[in-house]
Amino acid sequence: TVPPPVCHAPAGPTLALLTRGPTAQELLLPPSPAPTPKAEQRDPNPAAMATERPVRLVLDASLLLDPVGAGAPVPTLRPGAEALLRRLRHSNLGVAICHPEEMPTTVSGFLEMAADLNSFGYISLPAPTGNHLLNELMLEWSRTSSCFYATSTVDEDLFSELQSHNWKVIAVDNECGTKDSGVVNIGKLQELLITLATLIKKEIASSSILMVGYAMKPSREEDFAKRGAFPLYPSQNGLIFVPLSFELHLASQLQEVDIILHKMTDEIISIDPNCSISFPRGISFSAGMSEVIRFMEEYPDFCIIDPFKNISPLLDRLQIQEILVRLQELGSEGRPKLRAPHSLKVINFSGSELQKQLAEANLSFPLIVKPQVACGVADAHNMALVFQIEEFSNLSVPLPAILQEYIDHGSKIYKFYVIGDKVFHAVKTSMPNANLLKSSSGDEPLTFNSLKTLPVATKEQLLLNRAQDNKSLNIGVVEEAAKLLKESLGLTIFGFDVVVQEGSGDHVIVDLNYLPSFKEVPDSEAMPAFWDAIRQSYESKKGKVQT
Numbered sequence: 221t222v223p224p225p226v227c228h229a230p231a232g233p234t235l236a237l238l239t240r241g242p243t244a245q246e247l248l249l250p251p252s253p254a255p256t257p258k259a260e261q262r263d264p265n266p267a268a269m270a271t272e273r274p275v276r277l278v279l280d281a282s283l284l285l286d287p288v289g290a291g292a293p294v295p296t297l298r299p300g301a302e303a304l305l306r307r308l309r310h311s312n313l314g315v316a317i318c319h320p321e322e323m324p325t326t327v328s329g330f331l332e333m334a335a336d337l338n339s340f341g342y343i344s345l346p347a348p349t350g351n352h353l354l355n356e357l358m359l360e361w362s363r364t365s366s367c368f369y370a371t372s373t374v375d376e377d378l379f380s381e382l383q384s385h386n387w388k389v390i391a392v393d394n395e396c397g398t399k400d401s402g403v404v405n406i407g408k409l410q411e412l413l414i415t416l417a418t419l420i421k422k423e424i425a426s427s428s429i430l431m432v433g434y435a436m437k438p439s440r441e442e443d444f445a446k447r448g449a450f451p452l453y454p455s456q457n458g459l460i461f462v463p464l465s466f467e468l469h470l471a472s473q474l475q476e477v478d479i480i481l482h483k484m485t486d487e488i489i490s491i492d493p494n495c496s497i498s499f500p501r502g503i504s505f506s507a508g509m510s511e512v513i514r515f516m517e518e519y520p521d522f523c524i525i526d527p528f529k530n531i532s533p534l535l536d537r538l539q540i541q542e543i544l545v546r547l548q549e550l551g552s553e554g555r556p557k558l559r560a561p562h563s564l565k566v567i568n569f570s571g572s573e574l575q576k577q578l579a580e581a582n583l584s585f586p587l588i589v590k591p592q593v594a595c596g597v598a599d600a601h602n603m604a605l606v607f608q609i610e611e612f613s614n615l616s617v618p619l620p621a622i623l624q625e626y627i628d629h630g631s632k633i634y635k636f637y638v639i640g641d642k643v644f645h646a647v648k649t650s651m652p653n654a655n656l657l658k659s660s661s662g663d664e665p666l667t668f669n670s671l672k673t674l675p676v677a678t679k680e681q682l683l684l685n686r687a688q689d690n691k692s693l694n695i696g697v698v699e700e701a702a703k704l705l706k707e708s709l710g711l712t713i714f715g716f717d718v719v720v721q722e723g724s725g726d727h728v729i730v731d732l733n734y735l736p737s738f739k740e741v742p743d744s745e746a747m748p749a750f751w752d753a754i755r756q757s758y759e760s761k762k763g764k765v766q767t
């Protein structure tokens with residue numbers, strides 16, 4: 221195969237940019253963020269100026285390779301490096317991995333593969349000779365971008381050459397440290413992102429730039445990050461996002477951060493099902509989240525999205541029911557009724573009074589049975605559809621449970637998402653009418669997990685539904701409910717599920733969720749709404765504190 225063209229800078233030690241195909245500039249780095257419109261069109265909003273200059277980050281090989289495995293036949297990444305690369309991949313920074321040219325190909329190949337996997341560029345750094353250490357491309361970057369060089373190897377000559385061209389050097393975890401005052405020294409790789417974010421924020425030096433520290437489970441972080449939700453390079457409305465690391469000292473991270481964004485239910489260890497949940501009562505959290513809780517007790521004015529007490533009711537399907545019942549005054553003449561399903565809390569399924577209780581709660585079979593605990597623990601989504609009272613014996617749904625009226629809704633569900641002051645909704649296939657499910661369940665309850673094994677309608681059942689005269693959704697009624705929910709819940713981002721009852725056309729809200737994934741909303745709409753919601757929440761909280 222023809223060796224990739226190598227673009228060499230002028231004589232002397234150069235950075236040979238190994239490229240395949242287009243010239244180094246296009247290939248080496250993923251497209252940098254869109255350049256700001258020309259000065260005359262520049263948005264006066266300082267946050268818009270945040271997109272003034274692309275930010276480029278060059279990672280030296282020493283930062284990523286596991287020093288313990290040095291010289292091993294197969295190179296390995298240092299602990300934490302894989303997470304760092306994954307986060308940088310979605311950071312909207314221009315990133316390149318740099319390694320000495322004379323490095324064994326087993327190692328350089330490994331790094332080049334890591335670069336390719338993460339859509340980074342890579343730079344092969346020939347042995348330093350003479351006094352020119354930067355090649356033309358890096359010099360050009362210095363002129364057009366804010367540039368950062370992160371390494372675990374001290375090279376004073378390279379550092380001073382970089383700094384003379386306005387590069388910021390970050391030295392990570394190097395034993396001897398560096399005398400050079402301009403170099404930012406940090407102890408652990410996990411500190412790199414927040415250090416970088418702090419430097420970027422300082423570089424932009426606009427008071428409107430806000431740093432958001434987020435805490436959620438890795439899979440949820442990845443889902444958001446892949447959509448571009450967490451840029452390290454300021455979003456269009458001036459937000460910078462960094463992961464909060466529970467392995468580092470929290471207070472020092474929060475000194476740099478303006479907002480905490482969290483999904484506390486991802487950090488729940490257990491919930492006491494026998495006590496009514498009222499944060500913090502009934503809930504035990506991970507050590508990391510417990511530290512965030514203590515921090516908020518000490519600094520109640522710190523902006524957190526969202527306050528634990530506001531989220532707490534959404535962990536409890538009984539409290540969700542109480543919230544939804546309050547909405548029922550909404551209905552008005554000539555418009556579909558918006559309501560909660562009839563429901564009843566039970567602490568066991570064998571109560572002799574059960575039949576009587578059901579009648580008092582205006583409940584008849586089929587019933588959908590859900591754990592009272594709505595999320596945060598593994599079995600929060602273990603449910604059952606029960607067609608007759610006999611099927612309650614040995615029912616596997618966690619107790620206490622909520623028995624809910626099952627609404628025949630033609631297997632169509634409307635997932636509404638309130639993101640700041642915007643309301644989105646998506647239509648998804650849902651469970652079919654009860655008669656279609658009963659036939660397949662004999663005299664047994666239909667048990668399922670709503671996240672993993674929801675018994676949604678089959679193609680045939682969907683066709684059957686088509687024939688029905690399904691009442692359509694009245695968006696106005698639901699958007700009014702969304703507005704009321706937002707005011708009463710005090711939440712920045714939440715979701716709720718609406719089904720339209722066949723026959724009556726009642727709009728029934730069957731579920732309420734905190735910080736859902738709103739996967740169905742296109743990124744181009746969801747991300748700006750997500751960022752605006754965060755900034756609005758911050759500004760309204762700050763406004764309240766100042767008054």
Ligand SMILES: Nc1ncnc2c1ncn2[C@@H]1O[C@H](COP(=O)(O)OP(=O)(O)OP(=O)(O)O)[C@@H](O)[C@H]1O
Nearest residue numbers: 561588601624625626627633650651670730731733
């Ligand atoms: N009362 C009801 N009548 C008819 N169908 C229902 C009812 N409640 C729930 N469903 C159906 O079951 C699905 C799961 O129920 P629900 O949304 O309450 O579970 P969840 O575990 O809270 O799900 P999520 O992941 O949305 O939080 C709903 O999406 C809907 O398809």
Ligand SMILES: O=P(O)(O)O[C@H]1[C@H](O)[C@@H](O)[C@H](OP(=O)(O)O)[C@@H](OP(=O)(O)O)[C@H]1O
Nearest residue numbers: 485486594595596597600671733736737738
């Ligand atoms: O994982 P727990 O704490 O049990 O709570 C779930 C929520 O109840 C669901 O609403 C989430 O699904 P969506 O993000 O699609 O709404 C669901 O998100 P996930 O399916 O991405 O994990 C969970 O957050």
Ligand SMILES: [Mg+2]
Nearest residue numbers: 717730731732
């Ligand atoms: Mg739901």
Ligand SMILES: [Mg+2]
Nearest residue numbers: 594731732733
């Ligand atoms: Mg839910």
